[in-house]
Amino acid sequence: MTVPINPLAAALQQMQSMATQAAGGSPGVANESGAATAGGFASALKASIDKISANQKTAIGEAHAFELGAPNVSLNDVMVDMQKANVGFQFGLQVRNKLVSAYNDIMQMAV
Template sequence: MTMPVNALGSALQQMQAMAAQAAGSSNVADAGAVGESGAATAGAASAGGFASALKASLDKISGDQTKAMGESQAFELGASNVSLNDVMVDMQKANVGFQFGLQVRNKLVSAYNDIMQMQV
């Protein structure tokens, strides 16, 4: 399965923007132009810090699950524009996103417990 060049270029630009942000660059635009969704995510991460990046990730996970459930219901009702392949792929994307969110939550709880058990 091949991806269009635009999608690969967009993904590369988003990775470069994240690398620049991780390196301490105050201007995300230094890494090159980022697509609209990437700019919104990068802007949210730099403007509000960790909390807004976490909220944006949770909102994306929720949106993916809502989209997958909507497509599943449309397929069950016999909509001609929804194929089983699309339903299964979207359900798997939603599942992977949920599992990722669950693992992040587990790491956060573990880190919180470690910090709380530290002696001052």
């Protein structure tokens, strides 16, 4: 098992393993009631996390290019991309917090 570097990816992986344990089976497989366990939602969440990661990598790449004096990279572009990456990360962090809170609420109902 590899350890994910991105904290959101780590949270997603932990939620998937907890969902698998709660469902008593493998993710994406229908349970006794016929409901799918988290296939579509997990893939949409992973796509969002990948986009956030890509935005961060792009912003860091532009910042490094600006630091090295690349003529086609302006400070304005670097700052806008850094802010986009920051807003995306903060949004992802809030979504993660809401998911964890909802998961905890559901687990407390089951007791």
